[in-house]
Amino acid sequence: MILHSPALHFVSWRPFNWDACDCTVEFRRSTSSTLGSYSHGLKFGLERVLAGQSKSGTFLCTDQRQAQNPPTGKRRVHRQNVDLPPIQSKKKKKPFPIPLKKITEAARADKKLAQMGVEKPLIPPKNGLIVPKLVPVAYDVLDAWKIVIKGVSQLLHVIPVHACSECTExxxxxxxxxxxxxxxxxxxxxxxxxxxxxGSINDVLLPIESYHLFDPFGPRVTHETRFDYDRIPALVELCIQAGVDIPGYPSRRRTVPIRMLGKKVIDRGGPVEPPEQSCSPHAAASILEFDTYRTHERFSSPLESEVPGTAQKTIEAYERVKIGLKKLMKKYTVKACGYCSEVHVGPWGHNAKLCGEFKHQWRDGKHGWQDAIIDEVLPPxxxxxxxxxxxxxxxxxxxxxxxxxxxxxxxxxxxxxxxxxxxxxxxxxxxxxxxxxxxxxxx
Known part of the structure; x- marks a missing residue:
């Protein structure tokens, strides 16, 4: 059945193979949305075109584009080839994950409130309080991270990894x-x-470390005091600030929110001295589970029959880590340098002058802090x-x-x-x- 449409376009067409057929065909194309929704709306009014006879006929061909009001739901397209994210030039700053226009608008709004003497409205965890519903997520991330470290260490006994001594390949x-x-x-x-x-496990899981802070809203890390703080994996530091308790690495748990006027903290809830660092073997072993230090010696090679199962557990744990990190980074602030690979977990970046990338002399070695993305905390x-x-x-x-x-x-x-x-x-x-x-x- 062919639907009649008031809008038809006529155009003459002659076949390209002139020896096979000497005929003139009239092409009718509909532009209506009704005919456009049909994928097989092609009617041949020409019979035996290629049989050597000279006959005239008409083609009625509907537009195969979808209707103006397509059905609801997303169509899943199977792709064969997807290019990787482009490699950013080291002579330019990384692009901001949040548009610069939104950053400036938020800064102007905060400045306007500060000039009016109105405190900045803060919600957890921006006010120093933890988010209770994200505490299980942080524990799940660390549990999955331990499985990833163990699995990769065991698979390296079976599948070798090569690293270039001259570049990062x-x-x-x-x-x-x-x-x-x-x-x-x-x-x-x-x-x-x-x-x-x-190669080693650090060539598969690139080590990204951050300073461990007892109070992320306390005094900043300066260049002179940088050796007073421990360096631990940034992923672990994020989970600690999200509510995970690890022996030897305490974190301040506030019950009263902080108060801010613009960019200035006017009430931190009083100073609290951090507890003394514990040097017990239990504390050292607890953080060693989340680190890649000497894992080749700590984990032996699996049996040949266990290799596929170990690989499957590792890839599933790796996906759990990425999903959990996305949830945590939507709430908790993580900063990354726009020029180098330095990452800092906390509301503000540190002031250590350790950046040596593009035009670091202009910044006196300080990092250019901006919001981090998941690929900077867990590089693929x-x-x-x-x-x-x-x-x-x-x-x-x-x-x-x-x-x-x-x-x-x-x-x-x-x-x-x-x-x-x-x-x-x-x-x-x-x-x-x-x-x-x-x-x-x-x-």
Whole structure:
């Protein structure tokens, strides 16, 4: 059944194969939204066009675009190829995760309230109080983080990791790749080939540390007092401030909120002296569970039958860590330097003059603090994906056909784990890598 539409466009068309058919075809295209919703609204009024007869006919072809009012619900599109986030230039500051316009508007509103003598309205945890519903999330993040550290340490006994001694390139697999993309100091003498050495867990889980603060709303860390504070993983420090109690690393739990007038804290609830640091073996062992220090010695190699199960537990725990971090970072403030990899957990960044990146002389070595994103607290550290670990090594000529994945995901994949669907497009699993001789023929 063909619906009649008042708006039809007529255009003459002649086939391209003039020897096969000598005819004139009239093309009618509808622009109505009713016909546009049909995907098979094509009627041939021409019979035996290619049979060598000279006949005239009409084509009625409806527009295959969707209707103006599409049905509700999102359509899931399966992608084969997704590019990774672009690498930011080290000669520029990182983009702000929050638009600069919103930052300036919020600053002007705070300044206006301060000039009027009105205190800044604060809600937990911005006022120093913890959020009770996020305490279980923080404990779950630390439990999953321990599983990730243990799993990666055990898998490193089975799947080797290679690291370049001249640049930051990391490769997961039995044999290193031959892709010429080294940016090290002596790369020109090696024709941009990497100088591979044996990697460690710190090449898979990049260590991002932060100062541990007993009172995040207390005095800032200065350049002279920076050695008075311990450095622990930023992920662990965030969970401590969210309500996790770890022996040896106390944190102030306020019952009375702080008061602020603009950017100035007018009431911190009185000074509280931090308890003395405990040097007991129990306190040292508690923080060692969340650190990657000497994990190769602490965890032995799993049995061959246990490798796929260990890899699956590791990738699931890794996803739990990322989901929990997103929930915590929506409430608790985490700052990151816009020029280097320094991260600070707390409402304000520290004042230690340790930044040595682009134009640090203009800032006297101070960091350019801005809101952090999850990839700065838990860097994914993308590595080349190897579809067949026992196949030929990766080469520069086929570079554009290879995919990438976070180092943890690639390590678990080669150990036999099932990869989450969201990583498959960036790993380009559905793309067939051509042979070396077929490179020039591939699109």
């Amino acid at each position: 990391v490769f997961v697999g039995q044999a290193s790749h031959y892709i010429q993309d080294c940016q090290g100091a002596t790369s020109a003498a090696r024709r941009n080939f990497h100088s591979w050495v044996k 550290n993308y590595v080349w994906h190897v579809e067949d670990p026992k196949g030929p090594p990766l080469r520069t000529s086929l570079k554009r056909f290879y995919g990438k994945a976070p180092a943890v995901v690639e390590l678990c994949f080669q150990a036999g784990a099932r990869i989450p669907t969201k990583y498959k497009p960036m790993m380009r699993i559905d793309i067939v890598v051509p042979d070396k001789e077929e490179t020039s023929l591939a699109a």
